[in-house]
Amino acid sequence: MTFAETLDTEPEPVAQGQNAVLRGRYRIDLARRLDFLGSGANMVVQASDSQDPSAEYFAVISSPYSLLRQRLAERMSESLIPGMVELMARGVVPFSETDSRYVSVFDMVRGGPFFNAANGPVTEKQIFDQVLPPVTQCLAALHKVKLTHRGIRADNLFFADEARQEILLGESITSAPGADQPMVYEPLESAMAHPMARGEGVPADDIYAVGVLIVHLLGGALPAADMSADEIFDGKINNGSFAFLTDSMTLSQRVSDLLAGLLQDDPRVRWSAEMLVNWRDTIKDTPRRGRGDRRGFSKLSFGEEEYNSPRLLGQAMRAKPMAAAELLKNGQLAKWVKSSLRDEEITTKISYIKMSAAGAPSGQKRNATTAVAQATHLLDPDGPFWFDGVVFSLGGVGSLLLWAFQEDDMELKKTLSELFESGMLINIVADESGGGKGRRFDWISEAELLSCMEHMRRKKDPGFGLERCLYQLNPLTPCLSPIVSGYYVRNVRDFIEVAEKKLISANGQANPFDRHAAGFIAARTRGIDKFLQPPSGSAPGSAAHALIELKLFARLQSGTHPVPLPGFCRWAEELLRPVFGMIMSRLRREVVNQRFQIAKKSGSLIEVLQATDIERQLAADAREYQGALATAANADRMVAYLAGATEQRRHEAAHYGGWITSVLAITSLVTSMVFSALYFIG
Amino acid sequence: MAKEARQIVGGTDGKAGKNLALFWVLVLSGLGLVFAPPSMLILMAGMIPSLVAILLKTERTGALAAMLAFNLAGVIPVIGILWERGQTFNEAFKLLSDVYMWLAMFGGAGIAVFLAWAVPVVVFSAYELQAKANIARLEKQRSKLIEEWGGQFVTDMKEYSQR
Secondary structure: OOHHHHHOOOOOOOOOOOOOEEOOOEEEEEEEEOHHHOOOOOEEEEEEEOOOOOOEEEEEEEOOOOOOOHHHHHHHHHOOOOOEOOEEEEEEEEEEOOEEEEEEEEEOOOOEEOOOHHHOOOOHHHHHHHHHHHHHHHHHHHHHOOOOOOOOOHHHEEEOOOOOOOEEEOOOOOOOOOOOOOHHHOOOOOOOOOHHHOOOOOHHHHHHHHHHHHHHHHHOOOOOOOOOHHHHHHHHHHHOHHHHHHOOOOOOHHHHHHHHHHOOOOOOOOOOHHHHHOHHHHOOOOOOOOOOOOOOOOOEEEOOEEEOOHHHHHHHHHHOHHHHHHHHHOOHHHHHHHHHHOOHHHHHHHHHHHHHHHHOOOOHHHHHHHHHHHHHHHHOOOOOEEEOOEEEOHHHHHHHHHHHHHHOOHHHHHHHHHHHHHOHHHHHHHHHHHOOOOOOOOOOOHHHHHHHHHHHHOOOOOOOOHHHHHHHHOOOOOOOOHHHOOOOOOOHHHHHHHHHHHHHHOOOOOOOOOHHHHHHHHHHOOOOHHHHOOOOOOOOOOHHHHHHHHHHHHHHHHHHOOOOOHHHHHHHHHHHHHHHHHOOOHHHHHHHHHHHHHHHOOOOHHHHHHHHOHHHHHHHHHHHHHHHHHHHHHHHHHHHHHHOOHHHHHHHHHHHHHHHHHHHHHHHHHHHHHHHHHHHHO | OHHHHHHHHHHHHHHHHHHHHHHHHHHHHHHHHHHOHHHHHHHHHHOHHHHHHHHHOOOOHHHHHHHHHHHHHHHHHHHHHHHHHOOOHHHHHHHHOOHHHHHHHHHHHHHHHHHHHHHHHHHHHHHHHHHHHHHHHHHHHHHHHHHHHOOHHHHHHHHHHHO
């Protein structure tokens, strides 16, 4: 069972009381599933209102790996978006003592889905009278505040009422933007991106989706359903989206005009929501139809094909990066761009990439990948970014990273690690921002990319690496550490609370400081990085690392959750057991352990740290150990010396004995002389 | 070279000192024979053990000096008795025929011989006792250190000693 699978378990049965109730009002009924409203990893169930028994709601229970679109959700909470299901409430709901999930409650779409392929095509009249008005109203409201829906598709249209008269757009806040969209609904800019990495996009993306929606509804089936993504992309570029999607359809003039405006391939020329609302009044001339991509004056041979579309060439180069690197290296690409596209700026940049790749000292494959990534981005600057087989919109890096962790895709994680480390995205975002084009508002910021690069640079340290990037780029993602598995932990305070419960139940045997927990805490707590700096040369599992963990949680306890934490203290005991074992002095070890046991009772990690004073004790112990070694070695030397110095002692005894005898002799002589003199003369 | 030179100088000094002492002994003996021949008779007879010791050329100069001193200490009272009775050859011979006088004179030399043998033995025994006590104390200290610092300490101590 993978880590992702562990977290994606079904909620436990609902207990009585306040469980399964959101904001004390909306009861989530897990037994009544509404699968027709579900998508992705989320689960949709019925909900009821304790204050209004007649009201009907549906609740989306988010997977921890689902991206929550905060800005859109906030807007929906603040005011009713016309033409879109109403968001009633959202928040974390406890389902049991050991299970809590993030739930979004929406007003029920009582009439069910609008479109059913089995019922055949939708009439033009229905589209103009029932579908377009709510959709255009919704988009106008969202685009006005620079928000996008990114979920406009046939199976996300519902009848709001049981009479099936009013149509509403479904929600799109509980999954990554555009993640549930069929590829054909995506414009050329994001079509080839990973579904989880399409990014927030721009309003023009929604308009394009409306165009495809109309084709879908009129045709009664998903357009180009039998084609692969590459075929759809080629078709759209070679023929233009309008021609490609409506080729086999008979359209009225007004639908044709409408679709020409909506399916325009150039997002700058594509209609806006405002134009769509009043198109019949404002659009006098037949809109110009999109022609896919711009064309070069001549073709460039690459692989077995010839290309005059830079986008298609870029796509082909991404498929064969080593051949693309060769194309770049031999100068043919720069030559073609200069002669065929006549773009001096791109030619200069490609030449520079070629020289940089040629001058790079090592890492042949990586250099080739980087050079191809940069070159293909120049060929398709509005399109998704490619790096070593991964294609993503620059605004979708966060959700792609989340996906990589959900799937536990090691290859994808490795690629993203290399990407962040390379700093290439920073150059591209900086280049785009400084090039006078203006930065797309949905892009990831330079500051975020810079911090990710820094986190990857210190990837071996706890609290850094790809996990830190994950939480940095997805500020609403709950902690995915196994210690809080089953709980929707969105802040450090909750983390401490939940981890405390787990540690108490596991008698301190769990680990609250795995890479996810460390990354989460570091990303959600300001100024915590200094507590994560291990002493140079200290290995994981060393006393230094154990102290980092203990100090970090002590800091968090004092800063965010100042209540006794007996579970953490029990964990600290397990953590410090090997550290205590490092104290060589039996007496000191006993004293420190005794102090720890007393401090543990307080439930305060700070007190534990102060009482044990491990660093000082370890330093003193090491110092005294060296002293003891010196003393013992000296004693050994002395014993050996004394044992082997018998002859020397004998010699010294003879010498000293002789001296004593001499003294005695002189004394006796003097005494004899004095007494004789006194006796005979006196 | 310098050491050799010092040894040569030292050797020369020692020889000169001995010669000087011998010179004075001969002068004093000559004077004694002229001015107090009976006393010199007693002295020469009493100092026989010392003369024997000198003739044996023992290496232990300290022992020789002790012998001389003790021997002389035994002879001086006999000379004092001679001077008290009148310094004549007759009295000198009388004294030399008295076994107690010989005991007094040679007894001093005997004590010297005994002390020269016994004192170093006693001192050596004291040294041995002291060394054994020190060894016991150091081994006890070592045991206490091992008990305090654990088994690893023994290994580390060996490594430390080998540095």
